[in-house]
Amino acid sequence: MLTFDAIGETVFCGTSGDGKAFHMNRLMNFYPQGGMKGVLSLQIENQQIQPLLETINSTDEIYLVDQKGYILAASEPEMAGLPIRTRMPEEDLEQKAQIEFERDGISKIGNIQSGVFGTKILVISDKETVLKDAKAVSRRMLFLILCSAAMVFLCIICYTRWISMRVQKVVYAAKRMGQGEFDYRLENMGEDEIGQIGLAFNQLSDQIQELIRENYEKKIRIQTSELNLLQEQINPHFLYNALAVISALAMREGGKQTMQAVKNLSSFYRISLNKGKQVLSIQEEVELLQSYLKIQQMRFRDSVQVEYEIAREVLTYRTIKLLLQPLVENAIHHARKEEEVLHIAVRIQKEERDVVFQVTDDGCGIEAEKLIKLRSSLRRLEEGYGLRNVANRVRLAYGEDYGVRIESQEGYGTTVSVRIPVNE
Structure with missing residues (x-):
C-alpha cells in the first residue's frame, strides 16, 4: 500500500x-x-x-x-x-x-x-578512543599553532631588524652630516617611506654641499679682495720710504749711488709684483728682503747689520709676499739707537707642520704698557701698516690659528715671529 x-x-x-x-x-x-x-x-x-x-x-x-x-x-x-x-x-x-x-x-x-x-x-x-584522538588532534593543532606563531614571530623579528637597520642607516647619516661630513650619501634604500627619507637626505646633502661651495667661493673672493687691498696698502708705503732714501742719497752723494739705489728698487719691485700673484717662494721672499736692505744700507751704512739663519729645506715652500720686509723695516725705524749699531737676526725654520719667520733685534725694545696696546691692535682687523698689516694678511690667508707674535723687553730688544702652515 x-x-x-x-x-x-x-x-x-x-x-x-x-x-x-x-x-x-x-x-x-x-x-x-x-x-x-x-x-x-x-x-x-x-x-x-x-x-x-x-x-x-x-x-x-x-x-x-x-x-x-x-x-x-x-x-x-x-x-x-x-x-x-x-x-x-x-x-x-x-x-x-x-x-x-x-x-x-x-x-x-x-x-x-x-x-x-x-x-x-x-x-x-569508544569514548576513551575519541577523547584520545581528540587530545592527539588538539596536540597537533597546538603544535601547528605554536609553529605558526614561532614563524610569525621570527618573521616579525626579521622584518623589525630590517626596518631598524635601515632607520639606523638614516640616523647614522644624519650624525655624519651633523659632524660636518656633508658629502656622505645613503645607498639606494628602495621606494617605501624609509627609501623616500633616504632620497630626501641625499638631496639635502647635495643642496648643502652646493651652498657650502658657493659660500666658500664667495668667502675666498672676499678674502682675496681684502688681501689684495692690504697688499696695495703696503706697496705705496714702502715706495714712499724707498724714494725718501734715494732722494737723500741723491742730495748727499751724487748719481752713482742713486743709480744703484734705483736698481735695487727695481729689483725689489720685479720680485714683489710677481705678475700680480700674491704668493711666492720663501727663496724669493728672502731676495725681496735683501733688495730692500741694500737700499737701506746705502742710507745707514754699517749702523745696521743683518744676519740670516735660514733652513735650506724651507726655501722652496710658498708664502704670501712681503712678510719679512715689514718686520725688518719696523726694526730699523723703531729699534735703532742713536750712534749704536743695530743688529738684526732673520731666522726661518720649520717646526712640525709650520714655518716660523723670526726677526730679532738688539735695539731699544718696547715699554710694557705700549707692548700690551701693540699686541691688542694686532688682533683687530683694521687698516694699518707694518706689523698690523702683516698680521691681518696672515689671518686672511691662513686662518685665525696663524698670525704675528711680539716679544720685547725695554732696553734689550724685540723679537717678532710670524707662523704660517707648510705650503709646498
Whole structure:
C-alpha cells in the first residue's frame, strides 16, 4: 500500500526476510482509469553498501537504520536486520544528535545523522578512543599553532631588524652630516617611506654641499679682495720710504749711488709684483728682503747689520709676499739707537707642520704698557701698516690659528715671529 499511496514517489520498503538486502519501490502509472498498475522495485544488496560503511578506527561502528529502528547495513555485516537496540539503549533517535551510553562496561558515544527516506546513520565510537584522538588532534593543532606563531614571530623579528637597520642607516647619516661630513650619501634604500627619507637626505646633502661651495667661493673672493687691498696698502708705503732714501742719497752723494739705489728698487719691485700673484717662494721672499736692505744700507751704512739663519729645506715652500720686509723695516725705524749699531737676526725654520719667520733685534725694545696696546691692535682687523698689516694678511690667508707674535723687553730688544702652515 505504501507504494500505491506514494503516487509516483520512491518508497523505502525495508529489508528482505534474511536481512541481506533492502528494497525501494516506485509506482510507474498512477492514473485512476488504469486497471493495471506497474511497480518498479529496486533491491540493494548489503554487500554493495558495505564498502561505504568501512571504519577508519577499529573501535568504531557504523549503522544505517530504517524508520522502525532496524539495521539496514552496518560496518559489521552480521548486524544487518537486527534492531538497533541490541547495540545501544532504546533512545529517541529523532530527538538527539549525540548520545552517550555504556556497553559491556565500555563508555560509548553515538553520533546520529538523518538520511533519506527516514533513515538514520549512526556512528558509535569508544569514548576513551575519541577523547584520545581528540587530545592527539588538539596536540597537533597546538603544535601547528605554536609553529605558526614561532614563524610569525621570527618573521616579525626579521622584518623589525630590517626596518631598524635601515632607520639606523638614516640616523647614522644624519650624525655624519651633523659632524660636518656633508658629502656622505645613503645607498639606494628602495621606494617605501624609509627609501623616500633616504632620497630626501641625499638631496639635502647635495643642496648643502652646493651652498657650502658657493659660500666658500664667495668667502675666498672676499678674502682675496681684502688681501689684495692690504697688499696695495703696503706697496705705496714702502715706495714712499724707498724714494725718501734715494732722494737723500741723491742730495748727499751724487748719481752713482742713486743709480744703484734705483736698481735695487727695481729689483725689489720685479720680485714683489710677481705678475700680480700674491704668493711666492720663501727663496724669493728672502731676495725681496735683501733688495730692500741694500737700499737701506746705502742710507745707514754699517749702523745696521743683518744676519740670516735660514733652513735650506724651507726655501722652496710658498708664502704670501712681503712678510719679512715689514718686520725688518719696523726694526730699523723703531729699534735703532742713536750712534749704536743695530743688529738684526732673520731666522726661518720649520717646526712640525709650520714655518716660523723670526726677526730679532738688539735695539731699544718696547715699554710694557705700549707692548700690551701693540699686541691688542694686532688682533683687530683694521687698516694699518707694518706689523698690523702683516698680521691681518696672515689671518686672511691662513686662518685665525696663524698670525704675528711680539716679544720685547725695554732696553734689550724685540723679537717678532710670524707662523704660517707648510705650503709646498
